[in-house]
Amino acid sequence: MSALAKKLVGLRRQAGAAGMGGDAGRASAPMAPAHSDGDGGRAPPAVHEPAAAYRARSATSDAPPGSREATIAQLRTLLKIRTPARAAAPRSIDRALPGEEIAPGLRLYEQWTPWPAGEDTLPLHGVGQDVVPRRHVLAFDTETTGLAGGTGTRAFMIGAADWRDGGLRIRQLCITTLAAEEAMLATFAGWLAPETVLLSYNGKSYDRPLLSTRYRLARMADPLPELRHVDLLHPVRRRYRGVWANCRLATVERELLGVLREDDLPGSEAPGAWLAYLRGGSAAKLRRVGLHNAQDLRSLCGLLEALQDREAAVETRLSPAG
Numbered sequence: 001m002s003a004l005a006k007k008l009v010g011l012r013r014q015a016g017a018a019g020m021g022g023d024a025g026r027a028s029a030p031m032a033p034a035h036s037d038g039d040g041g042r043a044p045p046a047v048h049e050p051a052a053a054y055r056a057r058s059a060t061s062d063a064p065p066g067s068r069e070a071t072i073a074q075l076r077t078l079l080k081i082r083t084p085a086r087a088a089a090p091r092s093i094d095r096a097l098p099g100e101e102i103a104p105g106l107r108l109y110e111q112w113t114p115w116p117a118g119e120d121t122l123p124l125h126g127v128g129q130d131v132v133p134r135r136h137v138l139a140f141d142t143e144t145t146g147l148a149g150g151t152g153t154r155a156f157m158i159g160a161a162d163w164r165d166g167g168l169r170i171r172q173l174c175i176t177t178l179a180a181e182e183a184m185l186a187t188f189a190g191w192l193a194p195e196t197v198l199l200s201y202n203g204k205s206y207d208r209p210l211l212s213t214r215y216r217l218a219r220m221a222d223p224l225p226e227l228r229h230v231d232l233l234h235p236v237r238r239r240y241r242g243v244w245a246n247c248r249l250a251t252v253e254r255e256l257l258g259v260l261r262e263d264d265l266p267g268s269e270a271p272g273a274w275l276a277y278l279r280g281g282s283a284a285k286l287r288r289v290g291l292h293n294a295q296d297l298r299s300l301c302g303l304l305e306a307l308q309d310r311e312a313a314v315e316t317r318l319s320p321a322g
Contacts, residue, residue, distance in 0.1 A: 003071075109171070112168070113167055136195050170294050174290065189221070
């Protein structure tokens with residue numbers, strides 16, 4: 001029993017003795033143990049610990065008896081004072097994100113990248129498709145709160161790239177509040193048309209099903225299943241499985257495009273970067289997520305053309321001399 005609890009017991013004894021008319025000296029004297037006194041006399045009645053003191057002592061059973069923490073906890077319990085909540089971490093002063101806010105909690109960042117002039121049509125026979133107009137192709141990639149998928153996973157960033165005005169237009173949507181998800185989904189749906197041909201890397205297995213789930217949970221029309229979709233992971237696997245160590249996009253970039261990323265934020269850190277920003281943290285890592293996403297889109301478009309070039313080169317080598 002701590003010193004505070006003992007003092008409370010003593011005060012209770014004194015108050016009880018005074019109420020029975022006992023003198024001060026007897027009230028302040030320690031009471032005998034609750035057992036026979038050895039000569040046949042009756043032992044004094046047992047003194048019960050005050051309920052408040054018991055609760056205080058029980059609440060601090062993990063703290064060392066008599067410690068400062070135990071005493072403070074007991075006083076708070078006796079005086080019915082709630083333990084103060086842990087102070088929230090201070091908000092970072094670095095909260096700036098690129099682009100503009102087009103709806104509450106939804107940001108749009110648009111950039112234009114120079115691109116070598118190419119044909120107005122893309123022969124996609126090498127990836128199992130027909131010839132399509134270049135302007136109909138829309139590369140897309142998502143950054144999400146997890147890599148496992150499922151109804152609990154949501155996209156916090158959707159990036160899309162298409163060829164416009166002699167270059168590559170990259171648009172990125174990023175939500176800074178959970179309530180902005182529907183606005184992001186509606187905006188992305190507005191970028192799609194019936195003739196749009198989606199371009200992705202593993203998008204048929206991950207990005208598109210995830211977005212379809214979010215449209216369904218938001219009770220919104222899902223525009224994705226009706227569109228043609230070119231997933232470059234599958235032709236890459238058919239050609240280079242067993243040739244390269246793996247078929248990850250970073251490996252394909254290095255081997256086919258000569259792109260070696262420096263200071264790139266790993267995709268596994270993207271969920272933490274976004275959640276930290278929501279809690280008031282720095283925007284530095286979230287900006288790096290945007291850079292990572294934009295590079296994925298540029299690589300998708302470059303990979304599509306590289307695969308076509310290699311397919312054409314193979315056909316040229318195999319065709320008989322004229």
